[in-house]
Amino acid sequence: MSDITIHITDREGTTHQVEAPIDMNMNLMEIVRSYELAPEGTIGVCGGMAMCASCQCYVESDHELPEMSDDEDAMLAEAFYVEDNSRLGCQIHMDTALEGLKVRLAPES
Numbered sequence: 001m002s003d004i005t006i007h008i009t010d011r012e013g014t015t016h017q018v019e020a021p022i023d024m025n026m027n028l029m030e031i032v033r034s035y036e037l038a039p040e041g042t043i044g045v046c047g048g049m050a051m052c053a054s055c056q057c058y059v060e061s062d063h064e065l066p067e068m069s070d071d072e073d074a075m076l077a078e079a080f081y082v083e084d085n086s087r088l089g090c091q092i093h094m095d096t097a098l099e100g101l102k103v104r105l106a107p108e109s
Helices: 028-034 070-078
Strands: 003-009 015-021 056-059 086-088 102-105
Touching: 003 028, 015 028, 070 086
Parallel strands: 003 102
Antiparallel strands: 003 015, 056 086, 056 102
């Protein structure tokens, strides 16, 4: 298996079922950008370095994600609209354990 199916709810509330490759070392932010689920220039502004929170999302499924890094935690501490299930999409790398993942994009800050 080289793809998993994930569900992404965009900022307008539309849920998209997308295929995410697991063999290309992509992260959730890159998947959102490749499917154009957010306007250009509004997601992944820092290029995936955990320095801007433009890719903040809310994990709505019970998937176990890798522990949050200090950089991600610090960035979310400064971000707007943070909830208990907030994560940075650039820090969620696609792998088989994320089959069926459900996320909702945070509002643009």
